[in-house]
Amino acid sequence: MVTGRKFSYEEAKEMDLVHDVWAGSLDEFRQDTLDYAGQFTLPYAASKAIGNIKRSVQSGMEIPLEYHLALERELQSDLFQSDDAKKGIAAYVNREVPEFDGN
Known part of the structure; x- marks a missing residue:
């Protein structure tokens, strides 16, 4: 933020600024998001x-x-x-x- 340097999504992932990069469609992103959130809901999590x-x-x-x-x-x-x-x-x-x- 201080330097204003821009970097790619992949570089952001390497720097641990993001956890994942989705290359698929919006529908795939939505499904991946629901699958991820599902692990924190009943019956899998309290x-x-x-x-x-x-x-x-x-x-x-x-x-x-x-x-x-x-x-x-x-x-x-x-x-x-x-x-x-x-x-x-x-x-x-x-x-x-x-x-x-x-x-």
């Missing part, structure tokens, strides 16, 4: 946990550290009492793939 992570990150920049730590404790306590947490821990112990339902 949606409540992901929501709490987003809440913690978004609010963390706006509140003092001691309040943020209290918020994280509250969010974690809530998560560990959820059915999804029990399923996730049981699946981990039994070396299974968990199926979450958002509860």
